[in-house]
Amino acid sequence: MEKIAQLGAAAGLTAVGIAMVLYESRRIKAKRPIANGGDAVQLYWIGYLSLFVIAFTLIVAAIIR
Numbered sequence: 001m002e003k004i005a006q007l008g009a010a011a012g013l014t015a016v017g018i019a020m021v022l023y024e025s026r027r028i029k030a031k032r033p034i035a036n037g038g039d040a041v042q043l044y045w046i047g048y049l050s051l052f053v054i055a056f057t058l059i060v061a062a063i064i065r
Contacts, residue, residue, distance in 0.1 A: 003062045010058040017051035020044070 024044065027033055034041040 003065065006058045006062040010055040010062070013051045013055040013058070017048045017055065020048040020051070024048075 024034060024041075034044055
């Protein structure tokens with residue numbers, strides 16, 4: 001049951017990360033980047049990269065346990 005919960009959380013985090021990446025790519029294609037490439041966009045990148053790292057860690061933890 002714990003493995004299922006971890007894998008479910010990993011899937012959710014991955015889905016949110018992918019949605020953030022797609023949102024950013026759509027804005028770039030529309031020539032409206034987030035905060036014109038300033039500090040806010042760096043925080044945005046750290047946000048979705050963190051989601052991917054946490055999701056990967058949860059998957060590894062579910063496999064190991």
